[in-house]
Each structure stands twice: as C-alpha cells, then as structure tokens.
Amino acid sequence: xxxxxxxxxxxxxxxxxxxxxxxxxxxxxxxxxxxxxxxxxxxxxxxxxxxxxxxxxxxxxxxxxxxxxxxxxxxxxxxxxxxxxxxxxxxxxxxxxxxxxxxxxxxxxxxxxxxxxxxxxxxxxxxxxxxxxxxxxxxxxxxxxxxxxxxxxxxxxxxxxxxxxxxxxxxxxxxxxxxxxxxxxxxxxxxxxxxxxxxxxxxxxxxxxxxxxxxxxxxxxxxxxxxxxxxxxxxxxxxxxxxxxxxxxxx
Numbered sequence: 001x002x003x004x005x006x007x008x009x010x011x012x013x014x015x016x017x018x019x020x021x022x023x024x025x026x027x028x029x030x031x032x033x034x035x036x037x038x039x040x041x042x043x044x045x046x047x048x049x050x051x052x053x054x055x056x057x058x059x060x061x062x063x064x065x066x067x068x069x070x071x072x073x074x075x076x077x078x079x080x081x082x083x084x085x086x087x088x089x090x091x092x093x094x095x096x097x098x099x100x101x102x103x104x105x106x107x108x109x110x111x112x113x114x115x116x117x118x119x120x121x122x123x124x125x126x127x128x129x130x131x132x133x134x135x136x137x138x139x140x141x142x143x144x145x146x147x148x149x150x151x152x153x154x155x156x157x158x159x160x161x162x163x164x165x166x167x168x169x170x171x172x173x174x175x176x177x178x179x180x181x182x183x184x185x186x187x188x189x190x191x192x193x194x195x196x197x198x199x200x201x202x203x204x205x206x207x208x209x210x211x212x213x214x215x216x217x218x219x220x221x222x223x224x225x226x227x228x229x230x231x232x233x234x235x236x237x238x239x240x241x242x243x244x245x246x247x248x249x250x251x
Contacts, residue, residue: 005080006087008096013076016169019057020072027061034058038165039107041114045136046162056103058167075169082176089183098179098238099172102231106171109230114161121158125151139163166224174211174228175235177204182239208232 005013023033039055040046059075062068087095122132128151137143139159147155185201211232214225 005084006092006095008092008099009079009084009087012083012099012169013079015057016059016072016076016079020059020061023058024061024067034061034167035165038167039110040163040165041118041161042111043115043118044162045140046165051165052104052107055107055165055167056169056172058165059169060167071168075173078173078177079169082173082180086176086179086183094242098175098235101238102175102234103169103172105175105234106224106227106231107166109233110166110171110224110227113226118158118161121154121161124154125158136162166227168224170224171227171231174208174231175238178208178232178235179239181205182236 019033019037026033035046037051037054037058039051059072060068083095083099086098090098125135126132128148130147130151135158139155139162181200181204185199187200188197189200189203190197191203208229211225211228214223215229218225
C-alpha cells in the first residue's frame with residue numbers, strides 16, 4: 001500500500017512517523033524534542049520561527065512513561081484516507097500547497113486568542129511588580145521564585161500558556177477533511193461505531209461543527225480545537241478560490 005501512495009502523501013506519512021519515533025527515543029534520554037519543535041504562542045518566550053513548520057510533524061508520545069500512539073495513528077489514518085485521494089485528484093503541487101496552508105491557518109487561528117491572553121497576563125503581572133524577563137527565565141527553567149500566594153493563580157495560568165506547545169498535523173488534516181467534503185459531498189463514508197453509511201458532507205460537516213462548539217466550551221481537554229477549526233476554514237477558502245479560478249480557465 002505504501003508503494004502505491006502518491007508521492008507527497010507518502011513523504012508526509014514517513015516524516016510524521018520518523019519525527020514521532022525520534023521524539024519517543026530522545027525522550028528516554030531526557031531530550032524534549034516536542035518542547036523544542038512544537039509551536040508556542042507567538043509572544044511566548046519559547047517561540048522560535050522554525051516551529052511554524054516543525055510543529056505539524058510532531059505528535060504527542062504520551063505522559064508519565066505511558067506511550068500513546070492514538071494522536072499520530074488517527075492523523076495518519078485520515079491522511080491516508082483523504083490526503084491520498086485528494087493528491088490523486090489535484091496533483092502533488094496543489095495538494096502540498098493546500099496541506100501546508102491548512103496547517104498555517106490552524107496555527108494562526110490558534111494564536112489569535114492566545115497572544116491576546118498572554119499580553120493581558122503580562123500586563124497584569126507587570127502591574128503587580130513582577131519583572132517579566134526574570135519571571136520568564138524562572139518559569140521556563142522551573143526555578144523557584146518569590147511570589148505572593150495571592151498571585152499563584154495568575155502565575156500558573158501564565159506559566160501554562162507560555163510553556164505548552166501545540167503539536168500535530170490535525171490542522172492540516174481538518175483542511176483535507178473540509179476539502180474532501182466540499183469536492184465529494186455525497187460520497188458515502190462508513191462509520192465504525194455504529195457501522196452505518198453517511199454522506200461526507202454530513203459526517204465531516206458535523207465533525208467540524210463539533211470542533212467549533214468545543215473551541216468555546218471544552219477548553220480544559222488539552223486539545224487545540226481552535227486549530228482544527230482554523231485548518232478547516234483555510235481548506236474551505238482554498239476550495240472556493242480554486243473553484244472560481246478553475247471555472248475561469250475553462251472555455
């Protein structure tokens with residue numbers, strides 16, 4: 001099956017698996033590859049420009065010594081199902097542009113609210129007398145620092161936001177899902193549980209609607225729902241633009 005995959009889909013699959021394996025191996029040696037290559041908010045002191053690209057090749061490896069493959073397994077399964085089909089329809093160049101643009105859209109929307117929240121937290125902490133540069137250093141390096149017990153809540157919130165990276169190809173995958181649903185809305189997809197057929201426009205449309213709802217109502221589940229929505233939005237916009245352009249090129 002791997003030999004018969006279109007070139008870009010195959011390379012994306014291989015790269016994602018290699019990065020996941022590297023993260024797993026290096027973690028056993030105390031090297032946090034996810035922390036280095038995952039994408040932080042743009043105004044986090046941990047943010048580095050190359051993370052804009054590297055984050056969508058990274059996937060979670062589990063916590064507290066427990067290996068988890070579900071994150072990468074689900075994303076790669078959807079890449080094989082929908083990405084390979086779209087690449088055969090579009091060709092490698094258009095598919096690659098679409099995939100990367102969806103991942104970028106996911107990152108931008110993910111940052112849209114987070115950077116505002118971090119800026120507000122910095123302003124509040126500064127007004128409380130904290131030196132932000134010194135505070136960042138202490139929080140990043142897990143150093144103890146003096147603080148008022150009254151400030152513990154806001155400090156924990158700030159530390160979580162600047163030290164938690166976003167990882168995964170899910171934003172790009174949601175772009176693929178949205179693109180597929182728009183191009184092939186009436187194709188029957190089979191649910192696993194229960195095993196019933198359902199049209200792509202209903203299944204994928206419902207999934208995206210759930211992610212929109214989750215973006216505002218399920219903030220504590222450690223899933224970047226807003227990034228999923230961002231990928232889907234970019235996917236939809238690209239299809240609309242390409243449809244108009246392709247119609248304009250017909251005679």
